[in-house]
Amino acid sequence: MAQPQVPVTVLTGYLGAGKTTLLNRILSEQHGKKYAVIVNEFGELGVDNDLVVNADEEVFEMNNGCICCTVRGDLIRIIDGLMKRKEKFDGILVETTGLADPGPVAQTFFIDDDVKTQTRLDAIVTVVDARHFLGQLEQGDEAEEQVAFADVILLNKTDLVDEAELARVEAKIRSMNRFARIHRTQKSGIALDAILDKHAFDLNRILEFEPDFLEHGHDHEHEEEIQSFSVSAERPVDPDKFRIWIGALLQLRGQDIFRCKGILAIDGAPRRFVFQGVHMLMESDWGTPWKPGDARTSKLVFIGRNLDVENLRRGFQDCLK
Amino acid sequence: MKPDLGAPGWRETLPPQRALGCGAPITATAFSADGAIVAFAAGDGGVRRLPAAIDGSALPEADPAHKGAALSLIADPAGPGFVSGGDDGRLLRHDADGTVSEIASHQGRWVERLAGHRGSRTLAASAGKFVLVERAGARREIGPYPSTVSDLDLARDGGRVAAAHYGGVTVTSLGDPAASPRRFAWRGSHLALRWSPDLKFLATGTQENDIHVWRLAQATDMRMQGYPSKVKSLAWSADARFLFTSSQPVFTAWPFAGKGPEGKPPVQFGEEGAGLITVVATHPAGDFVAGGYDSGEIQLGDMQTKRSVVLRLADGSAINCIAWSPDGWKLAAGTQAGDQIVIDLRR
Numbered sequence: 001m002a003q004p005q006v007p008v009t010v011l012t013g014y015l016g017a018g019k020t021t022l023l024n025r026i027l028s029e030q031h032g033k034k035y036a037v038i039v040n041e042f043g044e045l046g047v048d049n050d051l052v053v054n055a056d057e058e059v060f061e062m063n064n065g066c067i068c069c070t071v072r073g074d075l076i077r078i079i080d081g082l083m084k085r086k087e088k089f090d091g092i093l094v095e096t097t098g099l100a101d102p103g104p105v106a107q108t109f110f111i112d113d114d115v116k117t118q119t120r121l122d123a124i125v126t127v128v129d130a131r132h133f134l135g136q137l138e139q140g141d142e143a144e145e146q147v148a149f150a151d152v153i154l155l156n157k158t159d160l161v162d163e164a165e166l167a168r169v170e171a172k173i174r175s176m177n178r179f180a181r182i183h184r185t186q187k188s189g190i191a192l193d194a195i196l197d198k199h200a201f202d203l204n205r206i207l208e209f210e211p212d213f214l215e216h217g218h219d220h221e222h223e224e225e226i227q228s229f230s231v232s233a234e235r236p237v238d239p240d241k242f243r244i245w246i247g248a249l250l251q252l253r254g255q256d257i258f259r260c261k262g263i264l265a266i267d268g269a270p271r272r273f274v275f276q277g278v279h280m281l282m283e284s285d286w287g288t289p290w291k292p293g294d295a296r297t298s299k300l301v302f303i304g305r306n307l308d309v310e311n312l313r314r315g316f317q318d319c320l321k
Numbered sequence: 322m323k324p325d326l327g328a329p330g331w332r333e334t335l336p337p338q339r340a341l342g343c344g345a346p347i348t349a350t351a352f353s354a355d356g357a358i359v360a361f362a363a364g365d366g367g368v369r370r371l372p373a374a375i376d377g378s379a380l381p382e383a384d385p386a387h388k389g390a391a392l393s394l395i396a397d398p399a400g401p402g403f404v405s406g407g408d409d410g411r412l413l414r415h416d417a418d419g420t421v422s423e424i425a426s427h428q429g430r431w432v433e434r435l436a437g438h439r440g441s442r443t444l445a446a447s448a449g450k451f452v453l454v455e456r457a458g459a460r461r462e463i464g465p466y467p468s469t470v471s472d473l474d475l476a477r478d479g480g481r482v483a484a485a486h487y488g489g490v491t492v493t494s495l496g497d498p499a500a501s502p503r504r505f506a507w508r509g510s511h512l513a514l515r516w517s518p519d520l521k522f523l524a525t526g527t528q529e530n531d532i533h534v535w536r537l538a539q540a541t542d543m544r545m546q547g548y549p550s551k552v553k554s555l556a557w558s559a560d561a562r563f564l565f566t567s568s569q570p571v572f573t574a575w576p577f578a579g580k581g582p583e584g585k586p587p588v589q590f591g592e593e594g595a596g597l598i599t600v601v602a603t604h605p606a607g608d609f610v611a612g613g614y615d616s617g618e619i620q621l622g623d624m625q626t627k628r629s630v631v632l633r634l635a636d637g638s639a640i641n642c643i644a645w646s647p648d649g650w651k652l653a654a655g656t657q658a659g660d661q662i663v664i665d666l667r668r
Contacts, residue, residue, distance in 0.1 A: 073510040086345035086365040
């Protein structure tokens with residue numbers, strides 16, 4: 001009895017960036033959809049709604065010794081509980097605290113079978129305070145990690161800064177994560193279809209992000225810790241070499257690699273090979289077939305901290321036929 | 322007297338049973354203390370009480386119970402009715418005449434797990450990181466625990482409550498509030514918790530596809546691995562010799578008689594069912610075990626003869642809960658699709 005998987009949107013952002021405003025809008029607007037919202041501080045939302053569930057943001061480490069395998073057990077429990085309600089949801093939103101690392105939330109969707117069966121991770125949406133973002137980067141790792149993980153970024157409170165400042169903030173965001181879609185907003189005003197049901201983690205639709213892959217960004221400033229990087233190749237990929245390389249890479253450097261994804265032209269294979277990862281966890285599948293005349297280009301994307309770009313490029317090139 | 326699963330009737334026909342659908346996932350089921358009534362808690366917030374006898378009675382109106390989903394249900398350890406908990410944070414008492422009264426309300430916390438002990442009239446209910454205990458009318462709140470309480474169990478003598486949480490299990494004395502709690506540590510998330518009837522062992526099923534067992538006297542522990550999925554249901558045989566577990570296609574039990582299970586394989590028996598067992602429940606006194614599958618199949622196993630028979634055929638909707646009547650002649654079960662099932666083993 002396969003039921004459609006409920007899309008789950010993870011909403012992150014530093015304290016005061018505008019997450020609560022956005023959630024209130026989603027809960028109060030007339031859109032004819034039913035969303036459950038998992039929040040970390042009950043009562044902060046102005047809307048009285050029994051679809052708002054309180055989570056304790058409880059992260060546990062797995063026993064397997066892998067420090068990246070921290071998981072939100074409360075999410076597993078709450079999603080299981082929500083699926084026992086009679087009413088069905090069009091989507092679930094998970095709000096994380098302003099100081100949370102989005103990693104454990106995303107990893108939960110890679111690790112737990114029940115969660116994977118009943119729901120799918122749709123996208124990570126990060127709300128950025130245009131006025132305070134550059135200052136928040138100085139406060140610790142959270143603000144930049146939230147941007148690094150994002151598929152969609154709301155550059156919010158644009159009315160509080162001038163255009164020059166806005167351009168500086170946007171350039172900074174781009175230098176860290178040039179694959180996310182950025183929407184400039186005021187008071188978290190955004191069409192819901194710009195943030196919900198984006199299929200950003202859907203392996204079958206990873207190709208829809210292709211335009212971003214091709215956009216070769218400017219050279220990053222070298223002092224920056226977090227950056228995004230892409231590499232492409234025209235020669236076919238040797239699957240065995242690639243498997244060994246990416247496995248070792250994520251094993252050794254997974255803590256610093258927040259997101260990775262790619263489309264590979266495997267030597268002799270009629271279909272695209274698609275994969276994505278969060279820290280050390282990775283999933284992969286065969287994607288759509290190559291059509292005659294398609295340029296068989298392989299593309300890889302990494303977002304992480306202290307990426308050794310030259311080493312990554314060389315490592316990937318060694319996987320080519 | 323007990324069912325003889327070797328008798329040919331068990332292979333030819335299913336035993337008498339009844340299934341009434343309510344359209345919402347069934348989350349918990351229990352028989353009343355006298356066995357006359359069976360109740361089901363559902364994802365629409367309702368608690369429905371039916372005669373346990375398989376007669377022609379229609380599905381009754383639900384007790385007006387919880388606002389969201391009813392998540393937990395047990396026979397009231399202090400009365401003839403039931404107690405239920407819901408995701409609206411309320412803990413409710415359902416009297417035999419259908420009157421519903423609120424025992425406690427914790428806004429923003431789910432009341433997910435309940436345990437009762439009739440002799441001492443003790444009720445324990447989890448609500449977030451706390452456990453509410455009602456004991457012979459007096460109330461006490463224990464906590465906060467290190468994380469949300471994922472399961473709880475009362476000792477067979479009613480004197481202690483064990484709560485599972487991240488990083489292990491905490492045992493708290495109920496008779497002596499001054500006694501400090503005992504912590505049994507093992508990293509990770511523990512999903513199911515059962516105290517052995519002889520009170521020598523505490524067992525948990527974990528998120529990481531294994532079983533963890535602590536020996537209380539020596540505070541030593543052991544770990545049993547090899548499950549294909551996380552273990553969400555555990556049940557000890559009444560004589561404490563076997564610990565049955567979910568998450569296998571056949572009945573699977575670890576032997577605790579003698580030197581215990583270390584270095585031994587688990588006992589596995591019966592017909593391979595459709596899918597994996599999601600819930601197990603052991604007979605209140607005898608050598609029988611019932612298992613519900615993620616396919617909707619239900620099997621009954623006999624620990625003595627190592628036989629099993631199918632009690633209900635798979636219909637594609639997982640069995641979420643299963644319970645024995647106090648006399649051990651009936652089974653109640655509920656499915657994700659909303660079927661409320663009663664099976665009579667006196668065929």
